Amino acid sequence: MPVTAESVPLPQRPAPSGRTASPAGKAMLKLGLVRDIDLALHLPLRYEDETxxxxxxxxxxxxxxxxxxxxxxxxxxxxxxxxxxxxxxxxxxxxxxxxxxxxxxxxxxxxxxxxxxxxxxxxxxxxxxxxxxxxxxxVEPGTPLATSLTPVYPASAQLPQAYLRKAVVSALGRAPLNELLPPQVLPASLPTLRQALDFLHHPPPDVSMATLEDHSHPAWQRLKFEELLAQQLSQLQAQRERAKLRAPALPAREGGLRQQLLGQLPFGLTNAQERVVAEIAADLALSQPMHRLLQGDVGSGKTVVAALAAAVAMDAGWQCALMAPTEILAEQHFRKLVQWLEPLGVGIAWLTGSRKGKARQQMVERVASGEAQLIVGTHAVIQQDVHFARLGLAIVDEQHRFGVAQRLELRKKLAHEALEPHLLMMSATPIPRTLAMTYYADLDVSTIDELPPGRSPIVTKVFADGRREEVIARIADEVANGRQAYWVLPLIEESETLDLRNATEAHAELQAALPGVKVGLLHGRMPAAEKAAVMAEFSAGHMGLLVATTVIEVGVDVPNASLMVIEHAERFGLSQLHQLRGRVGRGAVASVCVLLYTGPLSQTGKSRLRAMAETTDGFEIARRDLEIRGPGEFMGARQSGDALLRFADLLQDTALLERARRVAPKLLDSYPEAAQAHVARWLGSKAEFLKA
The missing domain is CATH 2.40.50.140 (Nucleic acid-binding proteins)
Structure with missing residues (x-):
């Protein structure tokens, strides 16, 4: 029989270091229920009516x-x-x-x-x-009924509901829930924080369940506003702290390296590229660190903007590091930058995990001596033995795929001079407005909102797997016309839980189905040199079809490729599908992306494939992706492993968010102690993750 709440002893605080906590105590630690305020803010999932x-x-x-x-x-x-x-x-x-x-x-x-x-x-x-x-x-006859709804909390097998209910009641009595915020900051007609929490933990039986379930009740509104305000204050504090730091001033020189690079490029910049180049140059000229996000849709030309920013830094006598999440993406950048900058006398180093021994040591020495002005690579760029002579600008591509610690490490590479490098982050996953207002509020954002001329439109087709032979016939036609195609799969190996054919089997099947067509294979377990050789052959046009896993998601640029087939498309995220689609349509040839799915589709799967078929606009894709997945998953919870907003909903609570944005600067200026206490109450140590 379940233990009744009345029989549970008061929960003990977590055991001091060196002592063993009880299973329930360990479970509470795992859920982050350490402080009284943590328990007070641990709200019910639902309620049971025992009244x-x-x-x-x-x-x-x-x-x-x-x-x-x-x-x-x-x-x-x-x-x-x-x-x-x-x-x-x-x-x-x-x-x-x-x-x-x-x-x-x-x-x-x-x-x-x-x-x-x-x-x-x-x-x-x-x-x-x-x-x-x-x-x-x-019970005995006449045993009194509960006077409020019974909360059911997020818990675990080691943490019984009765134990947790007792812990919450106890914590609510101890938690410092005094009002920190001045009344003029709060939206009208909202309860105090203590009233809101007491109500949500033990709502009366006559409450409208609909207002509890859709979180529209004033008690919920109070919590959401407090959470959004804490998040806004934290971002604003980070922005102001960063403004006090010092970075090398890197003014653009008239007729310098940037002008030379522009003069020898085989294409002109779009108006959007010119605008963001000017925004970045203005930041670099200042002696406070740039903290800018460059966002643009797939194929909008972010690499050349990065190259022009690097040219400004190098022209001022400082080094630039460009870090990408995968070797394939880093190598694509490296090839373009070598092509553009080496003829202008720029020394370029290449650092990745696969480069070892003497070759790596030579590159590290060139970086330390300053002989290499531009350093391109993966996370190998921030390893402990890599010392920069004068790092002035750090560029992080696909920044959402790096953890907070990795980005902070790159910024520390100039600490010996009591300076910070300027930081430019790039993303081909555009950030919806509500995310820009919250998690990225401390960033300046530059947006490339037009594609270079001559890009062909991409038509997206959604087919059930039963039309596979028809799709293979289309590949044969494309290759016969001198063009190339990709075939992308979600996994390398068979899985017991996912009935997916592996890349090797698909490669063998497509080779048999397409006699006379050279079919290549690329996956994450291949040695780096083998990957590079396959990509070089495909890029040179010697291979008609490339079967690959998602290692080609970003950075691959083959203008002659006109057909992208994504098998088991229902297994991919929306932004990943959009990134993959962007591997075609990079030349003047009309391009097609085929999404092959295996039914039955979940509602989420249907929503993703419908969005892909209906739009090629990366900003609209990002908006729908946020709707489907929510902000934590969309951002990888800013790589902290924790959900950054527990109560507020960015899609529903825009009005509360905008109010929090308005009042945060006033609160920080007029009531700095209250602002600091509010951030500590809500975020604790998580505030640091918002600053990276």
Whole structure:
């Protein structure tokens, strides 16, 4: 029988270092329930109504109710399997209680003549109404009912609800829930924080359940506003702290390296590229660190903007580091930058995990001596033995795929001079407005909102896997016309849980189906040199079809490729599908992206594929992706592993967000101590993750 709340001792605080915590204590630590305020803010998932008794005769199938009655009969039945079957009467009717798993102690409590209070879902059984494994407890006639709804909390197997309820009640009594915010900051007609939390932990039985479930109740609004305000204050504090730091001033020189690079490029810049180049140059000229995000859709030309920013830094006598998440992407950047900058006398170093031994040591020495002005690579760029002579600008591509610690490490590379490098982050996953207002509020954002001329439109087709042969025939046609194609798969190996064909099998099948076509294979487990050789052959046009996993998601630029087939498209995220689609349509040839799916599709899968078919606009894709996944998953929770907004919903709470944005600067200026206490209450150590 479940332990009743009344019988649970008050929970102990986490054991001091060196002492073993109880299983429940460990479970609370795992859930982050360390401080009293953590427990006070640990809100129920749902509620159970123990404030009323429903006569058995009035219950209906599907109802989740509480009944009270006397056990008339209790026996263990062996057919169709061993189970405890109890008949309960309350004077209005009979209810069967059925237990497949039971203990002797439960049989003792459910003996004939016992009065019990039972809560569960009513089902239609062979012998009338029944409940399977209901919650129950013995009562005396006239035992008082609960006066508020019973909370059901997020918990775990090691943390019983009764224990957690007791812990929350205890913490609510101790937690410092005094009002920190001046009244003029708060939206009108909202309860105090203590009132809001007391209400949400123990709502009265007459409350509108709809307002609790959709979080529109004033108590919920108070919590959401407080959370959004804490987040805005934290970002504003980070921005102001950063403004006090010093960075090398890197003014653009008239007729310098940037002008030379522009003069020898085989194309002109778009108006959008010119605008963001000017925004970045203005930041670099200042002696406070640039903290700018350059966002632009797939193929909008971010690499050349990065090259022009690097040219400004190098022209001023400082080094620039460009870090990308994968070797393939880093190498694509490296090839372009070598092509553009080496003829202008720029020394370029290449650092990745696969470059080892003497070759790596030579590159590290060139970086330390200053001979290499531009350093391109993966996370190998920030390893401990890499010392820069004068790092003035750090560029991080696909920044959302790096962890906070990695970005901070890159910024520390200039600490010996008591300076910070300027930081330019790039992303081909545009940030929806609400995210820009919250998680990226401390960033300056530059947006390339037009594509270079001559890019062909991409038509997206969604096909069931049954049309596979038709798709293969289309590949044959494209290759016969001198063009190339990609075939992308989500996994390298068979998985017990995901019935996906692996890349090797797909490669063999497509080779057999396309005689005379050279079919290449690229996946993450291949040695770096082998990957590079395959990509070089495909880029040179010597290979008609490339079968690959998602290692080609970003950075691959082959203008002659006109067809992208994504197998098991339903397994991919929306932004990933959009990135993959962007590998075609990079030349003047009309291009097609085929999304092959295996049914049945989930609602999320249908939403993703519908969005891909309806738009090629990366900003619209990002907006829909945020709707489908929510901000934590969209951002990788800013790589901290924690959800950064627990209560507020960026899609529904825009008005609260905008108010928090307006009042945060006033609160920080006029009530700095209250602002600091508010951030500490809500974010604790998580505030640091918002600053990277």
């Amino acid at each position: 009323r008794i429903t006569p058995i005769a009035r219950t209906r199938e599907g109802d989740h109710v509480q009944v009270e009655g006397v056990v008339q009969r209790a026996q263990v039945e062996l057919q169709p399997r061993r189970q405890l079957v109890v008949r309960l009467h309350d004077g209005s009717g009979e209810l069967t209680l059925r237990f497949i798993h039971f203990y002797a102690a439960q049989q003792k409590i459910l003996a004939p003549g016992a009065r019990v209070r039972v809560r569960g879902e009513v089902r239609g059984g062979f012998f009338g109404r029944e409940m399977v494994h209901p919650v129950f407890r013995p």
